[in-house]
Amino acid sequence: MSKHIALGVDIGGSGIKGAPVDLRTGELTEDRYRIPTPQPSTPDAVARTVAEVIARFEPSRKMSVGVTFPGVIQDGIVKTAANVDDQWIGTNLRQIIRDYAGHDVVVLNDADAAGYGEFKYGAAHERDGSILLTTLGTGIGTALIVDGTLVLNTEFGHSEIDGVEAEEYAAESSRERHNLSMDEWIVHLQRYYSEMEKLLWPDLIIVGGGVSKHSKEFLPKLRLRAPIVPAELLNQAGIVGAAAHAHHVHQRNADAAKAAEKKAKKHRH
Template sequence: MEYVAAVDLGGTKIAAAIAGLDGRVLGRGVRPTAAGEGPGPVLGRMVEAVQEAAHAAGLDLGGARAMAVGAPGPLDPEAGVVLESPNLGWRDVPLRDILAERLGIPVRVENDANLAAYGEYRYGAGQGARYMVYLGIGTGIGFGLVVLGRIYHGATGNTEFGHMTVDLDGPLCGCGRHGCLEAIASGTALAREARAIVARRPDRLQPGETPAAPLVFRLAREGDGEAQQVLDRFVEALGAGVANLVNGLSPDRVVLGGGVMAAGDWLLERVREEARRRAFGAQWRATEVVRAGLGGDSGLYGAVALALDTVQGR
């Protein structure tokens, strides 16, 4: 039986899937990333994860027609090279060529957020959209744009709306600049604020709880003024980010995914309201702002779709 292999290479885990040529996922595999061990061992675990997925599907690797990998950027999607990923601590790793040689099949490598966008477009909440924007609110903020069925690459394949400036004098971002959307409206930013709250008032932390986004949400719900301020700022920044995208690109669908958005529809509602307030009427009326439909699997499904494209010569 013929099939494709898909891998989502994350900072902490490697998720793999085997899918039939109809796109149905048949088996899955997972391995820890442990990126600190360097590209060699990580590449070995990627192959193991794919083998595990094939095994779970009752298949051997001989039937694989193509493979696609989502990896943290920046990377060169044409050449399949990870350029200098801060999440992995890698520099200039020719991921595509190494895997293609090891597996003997065509391999494509794509930015993980672009693949999450593409996964939502093909199988999730972006289906049928013509101009689809994706923001993944997790540890960082991933961004992807799918235009008329194609991933938008710009000149380099790297599009970083998570680092749009939303506060000129805002907090320091992981990228070294100030006031990026990601520095205010990501899981990392909420964890930073949660730690600050707990440092001042250790009694806020319940046994077994960690100072992270869910703590901010819980305290805000319970009426804690400080947590409510943090949440308000998060909503303002993310709403402004969405409005910037809606005003500037006029998408017909905005898909909000990532672990932080999994908090619930109440969060989507608040972000939507803030974005509506800041958006131009014509662009706003022409777009829908929705939650991602594939949960943590957006990127993996995007890799399935890209691998299928490869088989079909697209």
């Protein structure tokens, strides 16, 4: 496989799917390979399945591999696990996948991966400024990219609106749970996005999640300063973003190592 290819794997509640991505275009170079998420979704069972997905594409040692996870991840360690098994909290996801797959990986939050994918190849098209991605689904996932840099682990779905968590107030699941009409839900969305604008002053807001397929029914009715547009990569965003971000991290680390070596050489002379 060429040096312009990286592998992305997306851990979801119902399926774990992966594919190689052409980093020049953001397109998949082979069909996605998907395995149902094991139940119970314990760290060992999931890491084994991720390793199986990785092995399917036989990546070279040098290939970047990115893996998404539905929770906050710091230094490879899972800090929250809302929609998967509680055993995950405190697990070193990067290490456990490396143990099973025999390949190093970069791990990141699933909304962060989707946001980075949309920034590189989707609705944001690498534009400057502050870009906010929100996924409206069971909860509200968020990603913030500022001048091309992904700000990891933003959790703006947990901000409070009138004493209620935003997810409970404006997620797609809350519309179904509270039996809101589209117009009633739009009032909730308006309140949520107005709050985000007040806090973050984004230059662009991207809306993902399954409901983005019906974006014409609600996005044009929101009155905001920033343009608000539907996501473009849809259910490939996690795979594409994970691959692109893993490549970016490896490139950054390689550049830093090169710079340190150059500096050391200079001191020796």
